[in-house]
Amino acid sequence: MLAVHGVTKRYGEREALRGVSFQAGAGEMVAVIGPNGAGKTTLLSILAGVQPPTAGDVSLPPGGVGWVPQQPALYSRLSVAENLELFARLERAGGRLGPSPPGAHPGPVEAVAAMLEQTGLQERAGERVERLSGGNRQRVNIAIGLLSEPTVLVLDEPSSSLDPRQRERLWRFICALSQRGRCVVFSTHNVAEAERYAQRLVVLADGELLFNGSPDEFARAATRESSSHPGFEGAFVEFLRERGH
Amino acid sequence: MRWMLKKDLLILARSRVLVAVLVLYPVAVALLIGLAISRAPSKPKVAIVNLAPSSATVELGGTRLNVAHYYSQLLGQVQPVPAATRAEAVQAVKSGKALAAIVIPANIASRLSSVISQAHVEVIYNGNALEQSFVHSTIESSLARANLELSNEIRRVAAQVIGALVRGGNLGVAGAPQNLPGLGEIPHILRGIIARHPHESDRAQLERLAEFTEFAAQNLGLSRKVLSTVSQPIQIDATNLQGGRTPLDAYAVVVAVSISLMFVCVLLAAGGIALEREEHTLARLVRSSPNPSAASSSTASGRGGAALITREALIAQKLLLAGGCALVVAFAMLAGIGAFVGLEWGRVGLWLAALALGGLAFAALGVAIGALAREVRAASLLSFLLSLPLAFLALVPAGAVASGLYDAIRAISFVFPYKATLEALDAAVNRSSPGLAISLVHLLGLTALFAALARLGLRRLD
Numbered sequence: 001m002l003a004v005h006g007v008t009k010r011y012g013e014r015e016a017l018r019g020v021s022f023q024a025g026a027g028e029m030v031a032v033i034g035p036n037g038a039g040k041t042t043l044l045s046i047l048a049g050v051q052p053p054t055a056g057d058v059s060l061p062p063g064g065v066g067w068v069p070q071q072p073a074l075y076s077r078l079s080v081a082e083n084l085e086l087f088a089r090l091e092r093a094g095g096r097l098g099p100s101p102p103g104a105h106p107g108p109v110e111a112v113a114a115m116l117e118q119t120g121l122q123e124r125a126g127e128r129v130e131r132l133s134g135g136n137r138q139r140v141n142i143a144i145g146l147l148s149e150p151t152v153l154v155l156d157e158p159s160s161s162l163d164p165r166q167r168e169r170l171w172r173f174i175c176a177l178s179q180r181g182r183c184v185v186f187s188t189h190n191v192a193e194a195e196r197y198a199q200r201l202v203v204l205a206d207g208e209l210l211f212n213g214s215p216d217e218f219a220r221a222a223t224r225e226s227s228s229h230p231g232f233e234g235a236f237v238e239f240l241r242e243r244g245h
Numbered sequence: 246m247r248w249m250l251k252k253d254l255l256i257l258a259r260s261r262v263l264v265a266v267l268v269l270y271p272v273a274v275a276l277l278i279g280l281a282i283s284r285a286p287s288k289p290k291v292a293i294v295n296l297a298p299s300s301a302t303v304e305l306g307g308t309r310l311n312v313a314h315y316y317s318q319l320l321g322q323v324q325p326v327p328a329a330t331r332a333e334a335v336q337a338v339k340s341g342k343a344l345a346a347i348v349i350p351a352n353i354a355s356r357l358s359s360v361i362s363q364a365h366v367e368v369i370y371n372g373n374a375l376e377q378s379f380v381h382s383t384i385e386s387s388l389a390r391a392n393l394e395l396s397n398e399i400r401r402v403a404a405q406v407i408g409a410l411v412r413g414g415n416l417g418v419a420g421a422p423q424n425l426p427g428l429g430e431i432p433h434i435l436r437g438i439i440a441r442h443p444h445e446s447d448r449a450q451l452e453r454l455a456e457f458t459e460f461a462a463q464n465l466g467l468s469r470k471v472l473s474t475v476s477q478p479i480q481i482d483a484t485n486l487q488g489g490r491t492p493l494d495a496y497a498v499v500v501a502v503s504i505s506l507m508f509v510c511v512l513l514a515a516g517g518i519a520l521e522r523e524e525h526t527l528a529r530l531v532r533s534s535p536n537p538s539a540a541s542s543s544t545a546s547g548r549g550g551a552a553l554i555t556r557e558a559l560i561a562q563k564l565l566l567a568g569g570c571a572l573v574v575a576f577a578m579l580a581g582i583g584a585f586v587g588l589e590w591g592r593v594g595l596w597l598a599a600l601a602l603g604g605l606a607f608a609a610l611g612v613a614i615g616a617l618a619r620e621v622r623a624a625s626l627l628s629f630l631l632s633l634p635l636a637f638l639a640l641v642p643a644g645a646v647a648s649g650l651y652d653a654i655r656a657i658s659f660v661f662p663y664k665a666t667l668e669a670l671d672a673a674v675n676r677s678s679p680g681l682a683i684s685l686v687h688l689l690g691l692t693a694l695f696a697a698l699a700r701l702g703l704r705r706l707d
């Protein structure tokens with residue numbers, strides 16, 4: 001179980017997050033949504049261990065967190081396989097990837113092969129990342145986040161730079177990960193994506209948690225306050241406006 | 246760390262243009278600077294009009310000095326542009342064919358021979374301030390040498406005459422009587438005469454003459470030394486306090502190699518660390534995450550998971566990469582130049598120590614620069630903007646600028662690795678002062694300082 005308790009983050013005088021709490025179980029997909037500057041990336045980077053919270057804590061299940069930053073964090077002059085192998089070896093050297101006896105975590109070579117297969121990038125394995133499309137780069141980016149076989153996968157706006165077809169393929173891939181028991185936490189500006197793929201919505205604005213529940217609960221809460229029926233995205237905008245954001 | 250090193254070497258191998266620029270640019274800059282330092286400045290073009298007849302001689306005390314001798318000395322200091330008349334010389338200067346003109350008058354020999362009046366040489370200048378300064382100092386030094394040689398000749402002739410006056414004999418001066426008595430003999434002669442002429446009045450007069458000639462003979466004997474002192478009041482007795490003086494060409498080698506070392510190290514280290522930011526991999530590498538082997542959950546406030554690579558290890562890896570590559574380039578350069586300039590190969594271990602620690606200090610500076618920059622281009626630009634002027638500052642000699650400014654330059658040079666590397670390499674290659682150990686300790690201190698600054702810079706991950 002992923003549990004976030006009263007997480008606060010301050011940058012000097014500015015409070016980027018104020019006492020945010022939520023929980024997510026195995027196989028659950030959590031969408032963190034909110035307007036620009038809401039604190040989505042800050043929250044995800046705290047979950048991923050990129051930065052510590054000023055106050056509060058994060059409880060993680062055994063197995064650790066896989067981190068997929070918004071911008072693909074890859075070496076563009078290395079090939080897909082070389083990138084995967086490098087990070088697999090670093091994961092192993094860091095103790096996150098164990099040796100490869102049967103039934104245990106795979107070694108670097110096996111992990112690379114497994115990731116290439118999972119992401120459907122076998123044919124592009126030898127190609128340099130700088131020559132890949134945005135969608136394929138994002139797949140490699142996610143594959144690196146999955147190398148250590150984490151129980152929680154944190155993705156920061158994974159579909160933001162992709163065309164609709166690439167987005168569709170990417171979400172199919174992420175949903176499959178969730179169905180295999182991973183807890184997936186992602187941020188997005190695309191409210192429709194959040195409604196469609198997430199089982200839990202965490203709505204942030206100005207560092208404050210405004211909502212934590214299922215998309216259906218959110219739709220009911222938002223439309224209850226609205227006189228019209230503007231659809232999910234319209235309800236979201238109305239929901240924020242009602243709360244002064 | 247070795248996987249990160251392997252990765253960086255693979256990326257370098259695939260960036261051939263970058264590698265070529267990284268190696269060729271500093272080598273080219275270093276060679277240019279080395280050449281500029283080791284070569285004496287070229288001789289200025291000067292139009293020379295010699296109006297004195299080629300057979301003109303200066304006669305001093307019966308010795309004839311040929312004016313052509315001094316004229317040829319002057320020609321050796323400049324690139325002469327032939328001119329027959331003053332007008333031609335002025336035209337040559339105006340047109341830019343010559344930076345200056347020297348007009349040697351027809352009466353120079355007679356003026357010099359007269360001894361009582363100075364001879365004049367006309368110098369005509371043109372060009373900008375820098376050119377004027379250059380040609381002015383060249384001509385001044387040439388004329389000073391000619392003046393010194395002439396005054397030495399005059400002193401020699403005067404000493405000969407004085408010697409003859411004291412000793413007697415032939416003065417060697419035209420028209421002077423032969424076989425004259427010397428001043429030194431006269432008191433003895435006078436005292437003989439006094440003894441043979443007992444008249445009181447004559448005796449007193451002759452006694453006075455004898456005393457005077459005795460006094461004059463003694464003091465004229467001293468005047469030879471006085472003349473030497475007057476003709477060259479200050480003479481140089483050179484003493485080097487520590488070690489031997491480094492020959493200019495050997496020093497130029499050290500300057501060239503240390504500049505290459507600096508560029509390769511600073512650019513590689515700054516680019517290497519900035520690349521991690523540019524590719525957004527820095528956060529992925531250094532984030533800490535729970536270890537899967539942990540039995541239970543962990544909290545953000547007490548995470549036990551290790552980063553893929555710690556910031557300290559990342560800095561150390563970039564230091565090794567940049568320092569190692571630069572060591573290879575700089576040593577190859579030193580060895581290559583060593584084939585043409587006499588270097589002591591027996592001290593090769595010390596060369597390597599100086600290059601290695603200099604490389605580490607430069608790499609630490611590069612990592613600190615790279616930690617500030619968000620992208621490789623900005624890091625490279627910053628590296629150039631910072632290191633090039635610092636290298637030139639370190640080459641400013643004491644006394645070339647005002648003392649306050651020189652103190653500031655020394656302080657700046659002290660906290661950047663160029664001067665310490667130059668001194669270490671100079672000590673290792675040329676046995677110059679201060680000792681190698683002091684410079685190596687200085688470089689270690691600077692490495693620690695810049696690595697600490699880089700660590701601070703890497704706190705920011707975006």
